[in-house]
Each structure stands twice: as C-alpha cells, then as structure tokens.
Amino acid sequence: MGGVSLQDDTVTAPTAADVRRWRRYLADERAEAAVYRNLAARRSGEERDILAALAEAEGRHEQHWVELLGEDVGRPQRGSLRTRVLASLAKRFGSVFVLALMQRAEDRSPYADDADATAQMAADERIHGEVVRGLANRGRMRLSGTFRAAVFGANDGLVSNLALIIGISASGADRHFVLLSGIAGLLAGALSMGAGEYVSVRSQRELLDASAPHPEAGRAVADLDVDANELALVYRARGMSEADATEHAAQVLSGIGERSPATGGIVTTADHEAVGTGLSAAVSSFCFFASGAVIPVLPFLFGMQGWAAIAVAGALVGLALLGTGAVVGVLSGASPGRRALRQLAIGFGAAVVTYALGLLFGTGNA
Incomplete structure (x- = not known):
C-alpha cells in the first residue's frame, strides 16, 4: 500500500498527483527545518531555543508526510528555490531579512486548504508565523x-x-x-x-535629559516628612494613578521600593529608546x-x-x-x-x- 488518504475512513492508494504534492510538502518541510536550524546556530539564549523548537516542529510535519507516503517516499527532493535560498542565507547571515521572509512563507502555508494535512499542522503553521513575526520584530526594533x-x-x-x-x-x-x-x-x-x-x-537627547529627575531631588527624599510629603505628587506628575503613586511613595520612604543613588527612588515611568549621538547620526x-x-x-x-x-x-x-x-x-x-x-x-x-x-x-x- 503506497499511502493513506485522509479524505475518508477507507484506505486507498494515493494518486500520482497526491504523491507529487506530498513529496513537495516533505521537501519544503525539510528545507524550512534547515532554515530554522541555521538561524538557531547563529543565535544564543532564548532566541536560539525558540528557533530550535520551530525546527523540531517542522520535523513533526516532515514525519507526517513520510508516513503518508510510505513506500512512495522515494529519494529526498530539494525544497522550493525560495526556501533553499533562505536556508543558505540563514546559514551565512542569520539576519532579520531571513526571519521576515520566513514570516511570509509561514503565512502562505497551504495546509489550511489541504485535506491531507491535519488541522493541527495548519494551526502549527499559523502559530509559527506569529512566532517568527515576534522574532523578526525584535530585529526590526534593533x-x-x-x-x-x-x-x-x-x-x-x-x-x-x-x-x-x-x-x-x-x-x-x-x-x-x-x-x-x-x-x-x-x-x-x-x-x-x-x-x-x-x-x-x-534636541531629542536634551528633551530626555530635561525629563530626568534632578539629583538634588533624589537626595532630598531621605529628609521628607513621612506623614506629610509630596513624593507621591512626583509619581502622579510622571503618569501614575493617585493610588499607585501613594503606594509607591510609601514603599520608597519605608525602604521597600527600589531607590537608586542618583534619584532616591524618583524614577520615570516610561523607557526611552536609545537615540545615539548627534555626530554619528x-x-x-x-x-x-x-x-x-x-x-x-x-x-x-x-x-x-x-x-x-x-x-x-x-x-x-x-x-x-x-x-x-x-x-x-x-x-x-x-x-x-x-x-x-x-x-x-x-x-x-x-x-x-x-x-x-x-x-x-x-x-x-x-
């Protein structure tokens, strides 16, 4: 028996068109797994683990087509030219461009409309697209x-x-x-x-500097009257709600809250992206x-x-x-x-x- 059709409950021999399609899917899964492995080899930490997990998931999809093909699996075919180029680029560069292209590839997966692919595989591909989108966004931000x-x-x-x-x-x-x-x-x-x-x-750097807490204000925190102080007003002015500002001020004065030597606990509520130097820009x-x-x-x-x-x-x-x-x-x-x-x-x-x-x-x- 060459394979199993998932379109009904009977076991039937696949058509020549089925075999060609399944072998193409198998080749693409192997090529996509190679892309993720090559990307993982050029990463470290959490990103490396995520990419390795994606490669493992593509391996599960690969096994599905191997089992479906049975004796018709034949000699390994090469994946699509696009995926093979991506694998080569991932091995040599591992850049955000490769992730962005893989994002589009995952979004274009045909599994949702193919009865021989399981619903879990179609869902995997959709989630893979979101995972790769998240990794690509990290690079885009950088x-x-x-x-x-x-x-x-x-x-x-x-x-x-x-x-x-x-x-x-x-x-x-x-x-x-x-x-x-x-x-x-x-x-x-x-x-x-x-x-x-x-x-x-x-100008942007000067605006950010003007928003930073004054050093003298930080040193004054230690001398504030615990029962009547305006530290909470500082936090409210920087965007905190009245309740959160009062709670945080109490924590700072009691020594629970984090207090840096420069600011004495007077911190900004938003992170600013690095803007570089004027000369380099x-x-x-x-x-x-x-x-x-x-x-x-x-x-x-x-x-x-x-x-x-x-x-x-x-x-x-x-x-x-x-x-x-x-x-x-x-x-x-x-x-x-x-x-x-x-x-x-x-x-x-x-x-x-x-x-x-x-x-x-x-x-x-x-």
Missing part, C-alpha cells in the same frame, strides 16, 4: 532607527537629485552645467540632511543621502548628455528605488513587489513634475 535613516536618506538623494538634473536638463542647459548642478545638489542635500539629523538627535545621514544622490549624476560624470544621459540616470534611479522599496517590503512583512512599485511610482512622479517645471521655465526663458 535596526529601526538606522534603517529609517538609511532608506529616507538614500531615497531623498535619489529622487531630489534626479528631479534636479532632469529639471535643469529640460531647461536647455549643457552637460557641464547639469553636472555641476548635480554635484552641488548632492553636497547641499547631504549637508542639509546631516545638519538636520544632528539638530534633531541633539549626522555622518550617517550625510553618507546615506550622498549614496543616493550620486546615482543620477553618474551618466553625466562619464560624459553622457541629453536624453541618453537622462534615460540612463532614470534607469539607474529606478533600479535603486525598486531595491529600497523591496527591502522595506521584506522587513515590514509585506509584499516586496508592491512596495518596490510604490517606491518607483513616487520617485518618478516627483521627477516628472520637476521636469515639467524645468521645461516650462526653460521655454519661458527662451
């Missing part, structure tokens, strides 16, 4: 600030300098002037981005903007001019926009293709508007 600056800076450089170059070209300027304008736009935009990021980060923003802004300049830098240079610049920028859009889609767990096309449409839309304005003013000057 790189969110840098990633936001990279995407925003590079896209700003791509779109603004392409629009500038197209607008200048449409006005009838020669190649030398277009090239100088592109370089000037690169430097001006990069410096502006760097300065803006520096001011933004410095400025340098990063400068580099990200410049990396995008240099791309539309390249054709003019290598001697091209006119429509040929504009076409090449547009093609290069289009590829870069598609790439950044796809990366955003992967990390957000959304469709990379849709995000890439959205990025392309926005970038080229701005360039077309600028070209029209350049053409208008160029004609007017003529």
Whole structure:
C-alpha cells in the first residue's frame, strides 16, 4: 500500500498527483527545518531555543508526510528555490531579512486548504508565523532607527537629485552645467540632511535629559516628612494613578521600593529608546543621502548628455528605488513587489513634475 488518504475512513492508494504534492510538502518541510536550524546556530539564549523548537516542529510535519507516503517516499527532493535560498542565507547571515521572509512563507502555508494535512499542522503553521513575526520584530526594533535613516536618506538623494538634473536638463542647459548642478545638489542635500539629523538627535537627547529627575531631588527624599510629603505628587506628575503613586511613595520612604543613588527612588515611568549621538547620526545621514544622490549624476560624470544621459540616470534611479522599496517590503512583512512599485511610482512622479517645471521655465526663458 503506497499511502493513506485522509479524505475518508477507507484506505486507498494515493494518486500520482497526491504523491507529487506530498513529496513537495516533505521537501519544503525539510528545507524550512534547515532554515530554522541555521538561524538557531547563529543565535544564543532564548532566541536560539525558540528557533530550535520551530525546527523540531517542522520535523513533526516532515514525519507526517513520510508516513503518508510510505513506500512512495522515494529519494529526498530539494525544497522550493525560495526556501533553499533562505536556508543558505540563514546559514551565512542569520539576519532579520531571513526571519521576515520566513514570516511570509509561514503565512502562505497551504495546509489550511489541504485535506491531507491535519488541522493541527495548519494551526502549527499559523502559530509559527506569529512566532517568527515576534522574532523578526525584535530585529526590526534593533535596526529601526538606522534603517529609517538609511532608506529616507538614500531615497531623498535619489529622487531630489534626479528631479534636479532632469529639471535643469529640460531647461536647455549643457552637460557641464547639469553636472555641476548635480554635484552641488548632492553636497547641499547631504549637508542639509546631516545638519538636520544632528539638530534633531541633539534636541531629542536634551528633551530626555530635561525629563530626568534632578539629583538634588533624589537626595532630598531621605529628609521628607513621612506623614506629610509630596513624593507621591512626583509619581502622579510622571503618569501614575493617585493610588499607585501613594503606594509607591510609601514603599520608597519605608525602604521597600527600589531607590537608586542618583534619584532616591524618583524614577520615570516610561523607557526611552536609545537615540545615539548627534555626530554619528549626522555622518550617517550625510553618507546615506550622498549614496543616493550620486546615482543620477553618474551618466553625466562619464560624459553622457541629453536624453541618453537622462534615460540612463532614470534607469539607474529606478533600479535603486525598486531595491529600497523591496527591502522595506521584506522587513515590514509585506509584499516586496508592491512596495518596490510604490517606491518607483513616487520617485518618478516627483521627477516628472520637476521636469515639467524645468521645461516650462526653460521655454519661458527662451
């Protein structure tokens, strides 16, 4: 007997189509288990344990298809190209990108609509998607600030300098002037981005410092009147309810509550994410903007001019926009293709508007 059909209570031989489908599922389960094992090998602590447990669960699913196939299991097949690429990436990098792609893979599991897969397996795949989503979110949180600056800076450089170059070209300027304008736009935009990021980060750090408890207030806690004090008002001002503030103040004064030497128990009620230094943020923003802004300049830098240079610049920028859009889609767990096309449409839309304005003013000057 080649296998057992789960569609009814009778034991029947599987069709050739069944065997092909089951063997494909088996290969994919083995490949997905390899992804989780490779990811676990590059992690430690709790994340390593979670990924190892996911690999073990995929092994249970693998065994289901092995038992269903019976003698028809045949030689091991390779999983889908997508899953094999993910396994390779997981082994070499183990990054949040792989987790984000695995999240989409788990969400697209066909088991819910396949009668030969058990309800438990379909439920497992759905839960696996949420587990991987949680692990991916940890990585997203760790790189969110840098990633936001990279995407925003590079896209700003791509779109603004392409629009500038197209607008200048449409006005009838020669190649030398277009090239100088592109370089000037690169430097001006990069410096502006760097300065803006520096001011933004410095201002944020100053706001956080202004919210921290004053050291003298902490040292004053020891001298407060236990029966009549305003320590509870401090906690209420920082967001605690009246009852919680009164209880916490009593604990601090009695020595039960945690009291740091710097604050004397006067603590904030919210955690602030690390914002980095103003200088590092400025340098990063400068580099990200410049990396995008240099791309539309390249054709003019290598001697091209006119429509040929504009076409090449547009093609290069289009590829870069598609790439950044796809990366955003992967990390957000959304469709990379849709995000890439959205990025392309926005970038080229701005360039077309600028070209029209350049053409208008160029004609007017003529």
